[in-house]
Amino acid sequence: MLSRRKVLALGGVVSGATLAGVFRSAQGADVSYDEHHGMVMPKSQPWREVTDAPVTPFTVPMPLPSVLTPTASHDGCDFYRVAIRTANAEIIPGLQTPVIAFDGRFVGPTIRAKVGRRVSVTFDNRLGEAANVHLHGGHTPSASDGFSMDYINAGTQRVYDYPNLQRGATLWYHDHAMGFEDVHVYAGMHGFYLLDDPAESRFGLPGGQYDVPIMIRDAQIDDTGAMIKQDPDARKVLIANGKAQPYFQVAARKYRLRLLNASIYRFLTLSLGGAEMIQIGSDGGLLPAPVSRTELPMSPAERAEIVVDFSRHPIGTKLVLSDTIGPVMRFDVTRHAADQSRVPDALVPPPSLPAATVTRDFALSMDPDNPSHYINGRTFDPNRVDVSVRRGATEIWRVTNKDTDFGGEPGVTLDHNFHLHLVQFRVLDRDGGPPLPGESGLKDTVPVRPGETVRLQATFTDYPGRYLYHCHMIEHSAYGMMGRFDVV
Numbered sequence: 001m002l003s004r005r006k007v008l009a010l011g012g013v014v015s016g017a018t019l020a021g022v023f024r025s026a027q028g029a030d031v032s033y034d035e036h037h038g039m040v041m042p043k044s045q046p047w048r049e050v051t052d053a054p055v056t057p058f059t060v061p062m063p064l065p066s067v068l069t070p071t072a073s074h075d076g077c078d079f080y081r082v083a084i085r086t087a088n089a090e091i092i093p094g095l096q097t098p099v100i101a102f103d104g105r106f107v108g109p110t111i112r113a114k115v116g117r118r119v120s121v122t123f124d125n126r127l128g129e130a131a132n133v134h135l136h137g138g139h140t141p142s143a144s145d146g147f148s149m150d151y152i153n154a155g156t157q158r159v160y161d162y163p164n165l166q167r168g169a170t171l172w173y174h175d176h177a178m179g180f181e182d183v184h185v186y187a188g189m190h191g192f193y194l195l196d197d198p199a200e201s202r203f204g205l206p207g208g209q210y211d212v213p214i215m216i217r218d219a220q221i222d223d224t225g226a227m228i229k230q231d232p233d234a235r236k237v238l239i240a241n242g243k244a245q246p247y248f249q250v251a252a253r254k255y256r257l258r259l260l261n262a263s264i265y266r267f268l269t270l271s272l273g274g275a276e277m278i279q280i281g282s283d284g285g286l287l288p289a290p291v292s293r294t295e296l297p298m299s300p301a302e303r304a305e306i307v308v309d310f311s312r313h314p315i316g317t318k319l320v321l322s323d324t325i326g327p328v329m330r331f332d333v334t335r336h337a338a339d340q341s342r343v344p345d346a347l348v349p350p351p352s353l354p355a356a357t358v359t360r361d362f363a364l365s366m367d368p369d370n371p372s373h374y375i376n377g378r379t380f381d382p383n384r385v386d387v388s389v390r391r392g393a394t395e396i397w398r399v400t401n402k403d404t405d406f407g408g409e410p411g412v413t414l415d416h417n418f419h420l421h422l423v424q425f426r427v428l429d430r431d432g433g434p435p436l437p438g439e440s441g442l443k444d445t446v447p448v449r450p451g452e453t454v455r456l457q458a459t460f461t462d463y464p465g466r467y468l469y470h471c472h473m474i475e476h477s478a479y480g481m482m483g484r485f486d487v488v
Contacts, residue, residue, distance in 0.1 A: 047230055051223045053092050055237055055244045058330045060093055062246035065192055065213060068109040077118040080111060084152070084189065085126040092237070092244045095225035099188035100127065106242045107215050108173070108191025115197040119162040125152040131184060132158070134176035135193055136301060137283055137424070137444045139166040142465020145421055148178035148482070149382045165462070166424070167348070167442065168197025169285035170213065170258040170303045176468075178382065182264055182478040186229055190215065190262045200286065206256040206307060206341040212248075216240055216270075216298075216328055217262040232265040232475070240321075240329040247318075247330040251337035252311040256280070259306065261298040264474040267415060267447065268323050270296040272308065272331075275319055278343055281305030284424035284442025286348040291437050299417040299447035301472040304438060307343050350441060353426060353457055354394040360387065364416045364448060364471060364481060365402040371479050373471065379480025380470075387469075387485035394459040396428070401448040413450035416476065420444055421467040422487070425458035445472050460487050 070078040087104035088096040102108030102123075113119045125131050130153050134146030143150075144160040152158040171193040175184035192213045201207075218235040220228040221244075228234070237244050258281075261268050270277075271294060279291040283303050296304055310333050313319065317333040366373045373379065378386070389395065403414035424442035427435040431453055439446070448454050470482030 050220065050228050050230075050234065052234075052236070053095055053221045053223045053225065055092055057245040057327050058247040060243050060246045062214070062241050062243055062248040062329055065107045065110045065215070065241060066105065068103075068111050077120055078113070080119065080121045081124065082109070082121060083124045083126050084131050089188070089242060091219070091239060091242060092221055092225070095221070097221060097225045097227055099227070100184055101188040102173075102191050105191075106188045108189070110192040110194060110213065111173070112194050112196060113162065113164050115164055115166070115168055115195060115199075117164060119164060121160045121162070122157055123152055123160065124157045125154055128154050130154060130177050130180060131175050131189065132177040133160060133173055134421075135160070135162055135171060135173050136419075137169060137171040137303075138162055138193070139422060139424075139462065141463045142467060142487075145465075145467055146176040147382070147466055148176055148181070148380075148468060151177055164195055166195070167285040168195050168200055169283065169442075170260065170281065170305060171195055172215075172260055172262070172301075172303070174262075178380075179478075182474045183229065185262075185474055186219070186264050187227065190217075192258075192260070194258070197285075203286075203344050203347060204340070204342045205280065206254045206339075210251075210253065210341070211256045211258070213258040213260070214240055214329075215242075215260045215262045216268060217264075218266045235263075235266065236325055238323060238326060238328045245327050245329060247332050249332045249334045250310050251335050252313065252315060252333050253337045253339035254307055254309045254311070254341045254343070257306050257308060259296070259298065259304045261300055261302050263300050265300065267300070268298045270298065270321060270323060270328065272319055272321055275308065275312070277306040277308055279304055279306050279438045280343065280347060282438055282441050283444045287438065287441040288348060288350050289346055289440075290343050291440075293437060296438075297436075297447070299415075299445065299472070300474070301417070301419055301445045302447075311339065348441070350426065354459060356394045356396045356457060358393065358395040360395060360397050362397060362399045362418070362469070362483075363402050364399065364418070366406070366414060366476070366481075368406060373476045373479045373481035375470075375481055375483045378483075380477070380482040380484070382484060384484060385466075385486050386483040389460045389485055389487050391464055391487050392459070392461060394457065397425075397456045397458070398453055399446075399448055399456065400453040401450050404451045415447065415449060415473070416471045416481070417445055417447045417473060418454070418456075418469070419472040420456070420458065420469045422463065423458045423460055425456040428455040428457055430454050464488060
């Protein structure tokens with residue numbers, strides 16, 4: 001009989017050690033090379049009992065991530081420097097939590113870029129172990145994509161070049177180093193990369209101080225303040241912009257909220273107490289038309305841009321943004337403000353769908369007898385080219401979640417999702433039916449429920465080289481649910 005605990009252990013990549021133990025390790029101390037699977041894998045640590053720190057909701061304000069200032073700007077390019085280092089963060093009031101973070105900030109600093117203007121970022125690794133950086137959703141050259149074995153070794157630097165030749169969108173950056181990524185992202189290596197398109201000004205959407213990025217994730221934090229990585233279901237502290245269940249004061253007017261699920265495992269289902277949320281964007285930017293909704297599902301790494309009109313609620317109203325496990329944060333309507341913004345009936349038309357020349361199948365599955373996760377029956381090998389794509393080609397990828405009746409135990413299933421590097425794609429259908437609400441625009445990450453098949457269509461333009469596709473439940477990709485594709 002496959003126990004619930006075994007499912008959690010395998011699916012969550014058990015690590016009973018606190019993340020503070022990772023900080024003192026040299027490269028390789030907390031990972032091992034698995035000769036059977038041919039890849040670097042995190043070492044499992046003994047499961048231990050944890051006393052969770054108590055959290056009193058809505059006692060601290062939600063901060064906005066700081067916006068990074070370029071160190072220089074010339075020749076159509078903005079230059080930045082970011083250090084990867086350890087720090088302490090006060091996620092729960094009164095407790096100091098060791099984190100790994102960009103510039104020591106939990107959440108990392110926001111990079112605001114413009115469509116068509118290059119960005120160059122030098123990442124300086126001040127950890128005692130390897131790391132790297134992936135611009136999630138970015139259309140980037142292979143050398144700057146953060147391929148899993150392109151390490152920034154301890155004490156070294158690496159320059160990443162982002163051309164920004166794509167639509168305006170809410171992107172984010174995070175670690176992607178094989179053997180480290182699940183721990184590093186869980187420990188805090190994540191930040192917003194907001195790609196602004198000046199052409200969007202014609203829509204009159206909320207902007208300036210009323211355009212608010214909100215990174216949502218979960219964690220388990222013990223009574224000493226240490227962040228614990230073992231049972232994913234025990235991560236019941238919901239965090240918004242680095243604070244546990246904060247509040248955010250808003251004016252009685254429309255706000256554009258850029259939501260990101262930065263959890264490494266948890267699917268979110270967000271609601272605002274029945275209040276309307278108008279979705280205007282997803283991973284790849286603005287949708288063709290707004291979608292009115294009162295519930296917003298988000299798998300790990302997905303983004304959703306919504307507009308909430310707080311003028312519909314009297315001063316003094318407190319609206320709680322909740323997930324199924326509890327409150328994420330609270331919006332407090334505290335004042336009046338002028339509002340000339342609007343949400344038009346039409347936004348950005350979807351790109352055309354060129355005729356696909358190739359259709360490929362990808363099956364996501366897991367072995368219940370050992371902690372291995374597969375795509376098409378194989379675990380990740382960075383030296384193996386799983387798919388070769390002709391540059392400029394348009395392809396259809398059929399992605400199926402095979403984890404139904406997991407391990408032969410009826411009723412035990414596993415969720416997955418799917419992320420494709422380099423390009424944004426269109427969701428064609430789900431089991432032959434229509435895409436989910438909010439999937440009519442460009443996407444780079446989609447949920448794939450047990451037994452479901454999702455068809456995606458993408459055109460692979462511009463950049464040759466090696467890239468990745470994988471489940472973005474990072475504890476699945478860390479144990480092999482990832483593949484390499486080369487654009488040739």
